[in-house]
Amino acid sequence: MVLRILLVLSCLLGFPGLPAPAAAQPAAKVLRVLAWPGYADPEVLQGFTxxxxxxxxxxxxxxxxxxxxxxxxxxxxxxxxxxxNTAELQQYIDQGMALPIELQRIPNTRRQLTRFRELSSIPGLSRRREGQLQVFAVPYTFSEMGLIYDRRQVTAPPASLQELWDPRWKGKVLAYAGGTHNFSLAALALGQSQPFRIEDSRWPAAVDKLVALRRNVLGFYSLPEESVQLFLRHRVALMYANYGMQQVHLLKAAGADVGYVIPREGALAWLDCWAISAATQQVELAHAWINFMLEEPASSLLVTRQGLANTVSESVSSAPQVTLRWLEPVEDEQRREQLWSRIQSGDRPSKVLQR
Structure with a gap:
């Protein structure tokens, strides 16, 4: 009994000659990241750690x-x-789930192209509150929705979105299956200045345009891999590239001889950004993550491995003369999808808007 008491006292007091208790090791910090495939490859995670x-x-x-x-x-x-993306970001800002970014903690924003440093000019990234401009996300990667063409069939690069409706390519056009984006495409092709806000008087023209597109295409795809399979199997001449350079990357890897252009009307484009959760307990580490993702190898892997564009190096769509329309929340997403479903089912223009 006496020996047991001495042993306990030795552990507590650290008597000489007896082993001291092991020092408690601080738990490693953990950063919880939610992202899309290819945005943070294993070597990127390892580098951050x-x-x-x-x-x-x-x-x-x-x-x-x-x-x-x-x-x-x-x-x-x-x-x-x-x-x-910037369109999705809005709901999280509205619900108080996105933390304002402290840009002084992200010095690598200086590496970004000028158009991505001018955050106030990008719709959806910032809000003015109590006289101050608060930024809620930092641009990371993007893709424009341009036109992909088979060089063997289309000898001159298509200059306009109207090529998708050209009878010359009837049955040899691929388009995207999403109704929300397609109504924005129709509005852009019709010359409307606000493709994400279709006015009541302009719905009939947009419906007519998409019915005409349905009649001219081979079909519609949902995923980039699906589009590549259809393009090769059916010798497609022209494709509306909802995933942009990512599809070009896949097609070239499959041996296709394709070109890629941004039409004169400009292009719809999604811009994915890093945002910080308002509930995080790792504010400093979250800022460090965003700063790290603007360095190598993360930025270069987006291009070389994923076929996407980054915000720190030039690409086809980062040229000053290219007009990109960053996605914004639309006037009525549910209505767009319902109308698109009717268009795809084969309804005539006069019936699509009647129900």
């Missing part, structure tokens, strides 16, 4: 809907930082 000592828990999603489910399930408390 080596630089900061923090472990990254990466969750990957494949659709905006899946991201919404993840973020809204627990009011963003399950993640510290997440990647999303």
């Amino acid at each position: 080596q630089k900061t000592g923090a472990r990254v828990e990466l969750t990957v999603v494949g659709s905006d809907e899946a991201m919404r489910q993840r973020l809204l399930a627990n009011k963003g408390r399950d993640f510290d930082v997440f990647a999303l």
Whole structure:
């Protein structure tokens, strides 16, 4: 009994000659990241851990809907930082789920191209509150929705979106299956200045335009891999590239001889950014993540491995003369999808708007 008491006292007091209790090791910091495939490859995660000592828990999603489910399930408390496009960002700002960015903590924004440093000029990134401009996300990667063409069939690069409706290519055109984007495409092709806000008087013209597109195309695709398979199998001449250079990258890898252009009307484009969860307990680490993602190798891997564009180096669509329309929330997403479903089912223009 006496020996047992001495042993306990030795552990507590650290008597000489007896082993001291092991010192408690501080738990490694963890950064929880929600992103799209290819945005943070293993070597990128490893590099961040080596630089900061923090472990990254990466969750990957494949659709905006899946991201919404993840973020809204627990009011963003399950993640510290997440990647999303400017249109999707709006709902998280409105619900107080996105933290204003402290740009002084992200010095690598100086590496970005000028158009991506002028944050106030990019719709959806900032809000003015109490006389101050607050920024809620930092641009990371983007893709414009241009035109891909088979060089063997289309000898001159298509200059206009109207080529998608050209009878010369009837049955040899591929287009995207999403109704929301397609109504914006129709509005852009019709010369409307606000493709994300279709006025009541302009719905009939937009419907007519998409019915005409349905009659001219071979079909519609949803995923980039699907578009490549259809393009090759059916010797497609022209494709509306919802995924932009990512599809070009895949087609060239499959041996296709294709060209890619931004039409004179400009192009719709999505801009994915890094945002910080308002519920995070790792504010400093979240800013460090965004800063790190603007360095090598993350930025270059977006181009070389994913076929996407980054915000720190020039690309086809970062040229000053190219007009990009960054996606914005539309006037009525549900209405667009319902009308598009009727158009795809084969309804005549006069019937689409009657129901």
